[in-house]
Structure formats: C-alpha cells, structure tokens
Amino acid sequence: MARILALDFGKVRTGIAITDELQLIASGLTTIETKDLISFLEQYTQKESVERFVVGLPKQMDNTASESEVLIQGFLNKLKARFPSIPVERQDERFTSKMAFQSMLDSGMKKKKRRDKALVDEISATLILQAYLNRF
Structure with a gap:
C-alpha cells in the first residue's frame, strides 16, 4: 500500500505529515519553505509511493473559505499539474494550529520549543x- 501525504499549506511554510504504508498512523514528516514545496514533493515521491495528497481546507467559523484559500487554490493547480496521477483531497483544518499548540503544552514541551512555528505547522x-x- 502507498502512503498518504498531508499538507498544512502556508504562505511562508508548509507542514507535512505522512502515513505509514498501511495508512494507519499519521506522523509528522517535516516543514518546508512553501517556495520549495513542489521540488520537495517531487523528490519525496521518487523515493516513496504516495497514493494521495490531503491538503488542509481553512474555513471561517461560519463555514466560509478563509483568506488563505486563494493561495491554496493556486498551489492546488500546480500540484495537480505536476502530479496528475495522484488524487488530491481536502480536510477541514479549523483549530489545528490551536490543537497543535495545546498538544505541545500537554506533552510538557519547553517554552523555547513551543515557539518553533515550523514544529506547529x-x-x-x-x-x-x-x-x-x-x-473512514
């Protein structure tokens, strides 16, 4: 089975997570500068089999698209053009940054490490x- 790769797309940085080959466990992979993202994905997909991409879908509390959705749509066009055989799905990402920060607190992570925006992504x-x- 191939892996599923998820992206928390941002204007400056993009967080990346990946499943195991059985698609049971999600694990953080890295954070990449967004300008280097397509290049990173090209290299990664040459080494690992990726079944699909899951890209965060930022929404406002009233269920409307957030401002960053415009940037994401531009990226999605590039992603689909570069990887036409890999389907792209979207996943609601409301509160993920807050939940990420809370998980860092709950794990007892030191304040200096919690300031690492790349780790939050x-x-x-x-x-x-x-x-x-x-x-599923």
Missing part, C-alpha cells in the same frame, strides 16, 4: 492527516 499537518484517516 508539522503537528498541524499531522492533525489534518489523522482527521482525514478518522473519516
């Missing part, structure tokens, strides 16, 4: 992926 991607896996 990676944990957020993991939460997006786990929420996607829980849908």
Whole structure:
C-alpha cells in the first residue's frame, strides 16, 4: 500500500505529515519553505509511493473559505499539474494550529520549543492527516 501525504499549506511554510504504508498512523514528516514545496514533493515521491495528497481546507467559523484559500487554490493547480496521477483531497483544518499548540503544552514541551512555528505547522499537518484517516 502507498502512503498518504498531508499538507498544512502556508504562505511562508508548509507542514507535512505522512502515513505509514498501511495508512494507519499519521506522523509528522517535516516543514518546508512553501517556495520549495513542489521540488520537495517531487523528490519525496521518487523515493516513496504516495497514493494521495490531503491538503488542509481553512474555513471561517461560519463555514466560509478563509483568506488563505486563494493561495491554496493556486498551489492546488500546480500540484495537480505536476502530479496528475495522484488524487488530491481536502480536510477541514479549523483549530489545528490551536490543537497543535495545546498538544505541545500537554506533552510538557519547553517554552523555547513551543515557539518553533515550523514544529506547529508539522503537528498541524499531522492533525489534518489523522482527521482525514478518522473519516473512514
């Protein structure tokens, strides 16, 4: 079985999470500068089999799209053009950043480490992926 790769897309940085080959467990992989994301995904998919991409869907509390959705749509067009054989699905990402920060607190992580925005993005991607896996 191939892996599922999730993205917490951001203007500056994008958190990335991946499943195991059995698609049971979501784990944080890394955080990449968004300008380097397509290149990273090209390299990663050459080494690992990826069945699908899951991209966070940012929504407002009233269920309307957030401002960042415009940026995400541009990225999705590039992603689908570069990887036409890999389907892309979306997963609601409301509260993932808050949940990521709370999980860092709950795990006893030191204040200095909690300030690491890249780590928050990676944990957020993991939460997006786990929420996607829980849908099935």
